[in-house]
Amino acid sequence: MGELSPLFTPDRVAVVGATERPGSVGRALVENLVADFEGEVVPVNPNADEVCGLEVVDGVGGTGADLVVVAVPAPVVLDVVREAGEAGIRNVVVISAGFAEAGGEGAGRERELAALAEEYELNLVGPNCLGIISTPVGLNATFAPRSAPSGTISFLSQSGAFVTAVLDWAADHGVGFKDVVSLGNKAVLDEADFVDSWGDDEGTDVIVGYLESIEDGRRFVDVARAVTRETPVVVVKSGRTEAGAQAASSHTGAMAGRDRAYEAGLREAGVIRADTVQDLFDAARVLAGQPVPETDGVAVVTNAGGPGVMATDAVGEEPLSLAEFGSDTLDRLRERLPEGANVYNPVDVIGDADNERMRAAVDAVLDDDAVGAAVVIAAPTATIDYGDLAADVADLQAHHDLPVTTCLMGGERARQADDVLDEAGIPNYFDPARAVGSLGTLSRYRDVRDRDLPEPTTYDVDREAARDVLERASDRGTNRLGVEAMSLLDAYGIPTPAGEVVDSPVDALDVAERIGDRVVMKIVSPDILHKSDIGGVKVGVPREEVYDAFEDLVARARNYQPDATILGVQVQEMVEMESGVETIVGTNRDPQFGPLVLFGLGGIFVEVMEDTAVRIAPLAESEARTMLDDIKAAPLLSGARGRDPVDKAAVAETLGRLAQLVTDFPAILELDVNPLVARPDGVQAVDLRLTVDPDNL
Known part of the structure; x- marks a missing residue:
């Protein structure tokens, strides 16, 4: 893939599939190009002599074109694109449908198309798209019923129908465009490529878009962060209610679903998100x-x-x-x-x-x-x-x-x-x-x-100790870990209460005697996620009741789920909660944007309240601090009703350390620390659960 400006400034455009047949895409393409294009239009069709008064050639190789627009049946497209590549043509728009959107055979055809584009270093738009427009040279390489009014807004859309509607609306509302791109299936060029190109384009004052997905979230963020320093980017992202986290096993996974990931990604990218099409173009115009x-x-x-x-x-x-x-x-x-x-x-x-x-x-x-x-x-x-x-x-x-x-x-x-x-x-x-x-x-x-864009904060951690915890879990043949993995947090400098996981009531009593007068006891099982729901947690257990409490917790777990794997019982130091606020910190790995970090109010009602902030990892400490201010319950952290404020610096540092942990170990798919008790004198991680990918260690 090369510089994209030649896509929008061709001297000669070849239309493969040009035809005289009324109502056809091939004819509409030629008519739209002939109407205003400053360059030359060459129809390509081995079965015709003339289209719209223009002489027709048999093949694309002899056209001398610097842009080829392809509107032929899908099985023929690969041959046309190969011929264009061999002729040294580097800019191709594939209008034709019948690729990934059509299922199995079409998806294979699209992979071949992408491979051809890589082989010949093609700037390829589509397939299954409406085409492209560039008003400075009168280029309308689409089959839309009208072209775009000229202006300084460049517009991309995953929906071709949306483009036609916008063009029709824009003509009546004084909205003008510089370039317009229908992305189609994005087999080669995607939204990041055009945002990057338009960011350097002196004729583009604003970039706007309609997106249903972002192919490579991390690359998009990196590109847009640089572009938005000079050129505003505004998008409508559909799919706000998509249940992308429906299979999530953690609180964080449930609350940091797909739209939250896009929200966090667009925020970090500096992209302004519009709620409606009206908002999109209100923003673009101003x-x-x-x-x-x-x-x-x-x-x-x-x-x-x-x-x-x-x-x-x-x-x-x-x-x-x-x-x-x-x-x-x-x-x-x-x-x-x-x-x-x-x-x-x-x-x-x-x-x-x-x-x-x-x-x-x-x-x-x-x-x-x-x-x-x-x-x-x-x-x-x-x-x-x-x-x-x-x-x-x-x-x-x-x-x-x-x-x-x-x-x-x-x-x-x-x-x-x-x-x-x-x-x-x-x-x-x-x-x-x-x-x-x-x-x-x-x-x-x-x-x-x-805005300042500080580098992510890095901390002194023990990666090898963390790796050892994860590998031991893999050796047990489970991908879900709980409090038995608390030493993972210790390795990354996140404070945890004293405690151990034991597998007998005698050992439980021994640990309790070393900790203090009263302890917390929790069943430890990768198969029982919500321990409180089954009475699997006992708080304030005196030493003389520890033995019986151990046996009771195991019995409750067996009655609840007879086939559950019981790793033992955690005996843990009592955490002083009276002066603290229960929060949740967690991570979830998004397919497009990578690891996300979540912060909010914790405890047993976390999914009911859903008062959370989400960012992309890794984190600068300054960005972690903004997460504390973003939740509705932020006043609780600053002190409310006579309470002392919590140690916000310690909470922000915990978020940063957690972000570094999941960045260092892609095997961690989801992780919850709930609650992380925030007090005036620091924080403590009281409970933990995580999901790992053993094959990625």
């Missing part, structure tokens, strides 16, 4: 047309009180605040506005305002140092001309160089202002909340652009 604010203070100027209140409410739901105007600004507003107007934010110029009054108010607030952005709201009145208002707003936005969005409410009158606002890159909305939400997007991107 990022392409408006500067990024330096501060989060927003000014609202309106001639209608109700919409002004709606905008104020929306500010509170975004990473924004209502700007507090300085005295000079308030004086200017008092001079220019009538007595009944409100000069404080939101500024209400009242319903009889004319264009001059609106302009004066907008100019005054944009001149205030506390204002980073503004929303201009107007309801139609006899005293306001929307066309003039749009021109005034565009002029003031350019003069002050601050981001502005508008909410010119109404029908035909508002549409008359759209051309002026579109030309200035100022989005206009009917809903005040959308106008504010777009400014929130700018603020979020500023935080992405300016």
